[in-house]
Amino acid sequence: MRVKVLTPLAVALGLMAAGPASAQGVVKIGVIEAMTGQQQSTGVQTLAAMRLYMQQHGDTVAGKKIELIVKDDGAVADNAKRLAQELIVRDKVNVLVGFAVTPTALAVAPLATEAKIPTIVANAGTSIITERSPYLLRTSFTLPQSSVIIGEWAAKNGIKKVVTIVSDYAPGADSEKTFTEAFTKGGGQVVEALKVPLAAPDFAPFLQRARDASPDAVFVFVPSGQGATFVKQFIERGLDKAGIRIIGPGDVTDDDLLNGMGDQVIGTVTAHMYSADHPSELNKKYVEAFKKANNGLRPNFMSVGGYDAMHLIYEALKKTNGDTNGDKLMAAMKGMAWESPRGPISIDPETRDIVQNIYIRKVEKKNGELYNVEFATFEAVKDPGKAKK
Amino acid sequence: MVTILFDGIAYGMLLFVLAAGLSVTLGLMNFVNLAHGAFAMAGGYAALVVVNRLGVPFGLGLVAAFLFSAALGALLERTLYVHVYAKSHLDQVLFTIGLVFMSVAIVDYTMGSSQQFIAIPPVLQGQITVLGIGMSKYRLMIIVICGVLTALLQLGLTRTRFGSRLRAAVDDQRVARGLGINVGAVFALTFALGSGLAGLGGALGAEILGLDPIFPLKYMIYFLIVVTVGGTSSITGPFLASLLLGIGDVAGKYYVPQLGAFVIYTIMIVVLIWRPQGLFVRKGAR
Numbered sequence: 001m002r003v004k005v006l007t008p009l010a011v012a013l014g015l016m017a018a019g020p021a022s023a024q025g026v027v028k029i030g031v032i033e034a035m036t037g038q039q040q041s042t043g044v045q046t047l048a049a050m051r052l053y054m055q056q057h058g059d060t061v062a063g064k065k066i067e068l069i070v071k072d073d074g075a076v077a078d079n080a081k082r083l084a085q086e087l088i089v090r091d092k093v094n095v096l097v098g099f100a101v102t103p104t105a106l107a108v109a110p111l112a113t114e115a116k117i118p119t120i121v122a123n124a125g126t127s128i129i130t131e132r133s134p135y136l137l138r139t140s141f142t143l144p145q146s147s148v149i150i151g152e153w154a155a156k157n158g159i160k161k162v163v164t165i166v167s168d169y170a171p172g173a174d175s176e177k178t179f180t181e182a183f184t185k186g187g188g189q190v191v192e193a194l195k196v197p198l199a200a201p202d203f204a205p206f207l208q209r210a211r212d213a214s215p216d217a218v219f220v221f222v223p224s225g226q227g228a229t230f231v232k233q234f235i236e237r238g239l240d241k242a243g244i245r246i247i248g249p250g251d252v253t254d255d256d257l258l259n260g261m262g263d264q265v266i267g268t269v270t271a272h273m274y275s276a277d278h279p280s281e282l283n284k285k286y287v288e289a290f291k292k293a294n295n296g297l298r299p300n301f302m303s304v305g306g307y308d309a310m311h312l313i314y315e316a317l318k319k320t321n322g323d324t325n326g327d328k329l330m331a332a333m334k335g336m337a338w339e340s341p342r343g344p345i346s347i348d349p350e351t352r353d354i355v356q357n358i359y360i361r362k363v364e365k366k367n368g369e370l371y372n373v374e375f376a377t378f379e380a381v382k383d384p385g386k387a388k389k
Numbered sequence: 390m391v392t393i394l395f396d397g398i399a400y401g402m403l404l405f406v407l408a409a410g411l412s413v414t415l416g417l418m419n420f421v422n423l424a425h426g427a428f429a430m431a432g433g434y435a436a437l438v439v440v441n442r443l444g445v446p447f448g449l450g451l452v453a454a455f456l457f458s459a460a461l462g463a464l465l466e467r468t469l470y471v472h473v474y475a476k477s478h479l480d481q482v483l484f485t486i487g488l489v490f491m492s493v494a495i496v497d498y499t500m501g502s503s504q505q506f507i508a509i510p511p512v513l514q515g516q517i518t519v520l521g522i523g524m525s526k527y528r529l530m531i532i533v534i535c536g537v538l539t540a541l542l543q544l545g546l547t548r549t550r551f552g553s554r555l556r557a558a559v560d561d562q563r564v565a566r567g568l569g570i571n572v573g574a575v576f577a578l579t580f581a582l583g584s585g586l587a588g589l590g591g592a593l594g595a596e597i598l599g600l601d602p603i604f605p606l607k608y609m610i611y612f613l614i615v616v617t618v619g620g621t622s623s624i625t626g627p628f629l630a631s632l633l634l635g636i637g638d639v640a641g642k643y644y645v646p647q648l649g650a651f652v653i654y655t656i657m658i659v660v661l662i663w664r665p666q667g668l669f670v671r672k673g674a675r
Contacts, residue, residue: 036497036502037497037502037603038502038503038601038603040501040502040503041503194646195646195647197650202400202597202598204396204400204597204639205393205396205638205639205640205641205642205643205646206642206643206646208392208393208396208643209642209643209646226504226599228504228506229504229506229599232506232596233597235514235515236514236515236516236525236527237516237523237525238515238516238523257503260506
């Protein structure tokens with residue numbers, strides 16, 4: 001199987017080397033996103049932001065026309081791999097962008113290495129992803145970034161006992177581990193670590209167990225779609241009345257779904273890299289333009305990953321004067337720093353991972369709508385998953 | 390402890406209402422209907438539309454869910470299912486799984502693929518405390534509704550004329566026909582009733598199980614477990630099996646969270662080794 005996969009690729013690469021003229025004048029960006037299935041909102045948000053960027057900055061950079069080729073992988077790793085092959089071999093794309101979930105990014109990593117194609121992870125958040133190929137970069141976030149910060153913050157802000165509830169898959173394990181380390185280092189105690197099956201999210205028994213342990217707060221990471229169910233059941237079970245708070249990385253209070261969760265979520269404290277409420281001029285414009293272009297849809301943290309991926313590609317092309325050679329683009333992208341709607345960010349030249357501010361936010365009601373309002377900032381946070389090594 | 394038992398009963402009751410229709414079609418009519426979950430989902434979305442978009446009260450939304458799924462069930466039974474009753478089980482499986490995929494795609498296309506929530510009146514939110522036991526109001530309502538339904542089903546099947554006709558039609562179609570029973574109409578009505586119950590379950594369960602386009606695939610396995618463990622020859626079998634599985638699942642997740650979702654399967658395996666025909670089997674059943 002592996003041989004079969006490699007052969008057409010090798011042939012294609014040979015062809016590309018023989019006749020680079022085919023790509024003259026056009027830069028093709030292959031977008032592999034989840035446009036259907038449970039992660040649909042991620043795909044929709046990311047792609048909308050990418051299109052918005054092109055609309056705002058024109059579709060020509062350094063004399064080259066930018067062309068998006070969008071493929072739907074339904075957040076399934078096998079599909080992502082197949083589509084990446086198609087994009088590389090048949091469409092001869094110059095850059096790959098997307099990857100709603102970690103497994104899809106991991107599946108494409110070996111192809112990126114082999115074809116020497118800069119591949120930008122715009123969504124997935126497991127720490128190890130960028131280590132899997134020297135051609136991977138990330139414009140989203142890593143779960144340890146926000147989990148460590150919320151752990152440190154909680155320990156300093158009167159939270160002593162915590163029960164962790166995370167979905168039982170790689171990002172969940174990542175966030176639980178890094179939160180626990182940071183929180184216990186700060187003097188806190190994790191009294192119970194619960195893992196919830198990813199597929200059947202009835203949180204009732206887990207919440208009951210958390211309640212019986214009577215902690216100060218529950219640390220929660222679930223994929224963004226399940227956040228609303230979690231919060232509803234949390235309230236239904238009366239954990240809020242028992243004086244237990246919800247803390248966690250910002251996936252729970254996803255901007256896209258926040259308004260549907262109801263007023264009960266007010267007061268939830270999370271750490272994350274983007275809030276639609278981020279008080280900067282750039283972000284205000286971004287939110288306004290995004291809503292206008294998408295029927296009033298509010299941009300969420302996944303969208304800025306797509307927006308910044310486009311910025312990275314545009315700026316790298318300007319640096320290389322339109323040269324689409326994979327290694328030259330990579331060199332141009334590494335170390336780049338700019339202001340994103342989320343605040344100042346940069347690409348770490350060593351790990352190719354994102355360095356960004358992490359904000360502590362609290363859900364509040366503003367003008368009749370729910371927002372994550374930022375009230376503390378941790379500046380230029382590197383991925384703690386790698387910093388340790 | 391008691392709260393866990395309470396949650397388990399609520400969960401089990403919900404499973405029963407969802408799976409009851411399947412136990413009737415599979416057990417009584419000997420038809421493998423894997424698309425059962427699609428009717429549950431249809432009910433859930435029907436309730437969602439009338440409650441959230443049209444502002445109908447939640448209780449009426451549940452009725453709408455029942456009626457919508459029942460009508461859909463009757464329609465499909467008359468137009469599609471009726472042709473595959475006499476086919477082999479494999480044909481039935483292929484046919485109904487095809488329906489499932491179509492339903493997933495249709496809902497994905499029309500309603501979007503993210504999780505949906507039916508707006509629940511404030512009266513049903515939160516907990517009440519009885520004798521020092523905290524109980525969720527919503528789950529309490531589920532227990533009451535499902536309990537009443539179960540009693541009605543049991544009475545309907547054993548005490549009414551329709552019930553005896555259905556049992557007769559199942560036991561021997563040819564003789565039943567000979568006695569002047571309209572077997573086709575009896576089956577159609579039964580199928581519609583089962584689909585309607587599933588729809589009601591889907592609407593009730595949206596709050597607990599979630600509601601998204603892959604609902605029929607996600608819970609298909611649970612319905613099948615209920616029916617296999619309970620045996621397919623009565624209403625009481627699947628009912629007790631649902632309770633057993635519901636309590637087992639919730640208690641398992643509470644007491645041994647590491648094993649989490651496996652408990653329900655363990656129960657199934659143990660029961661099936663002990664009694665391969667299910668917990669409750671009528672002597673002389675097919």
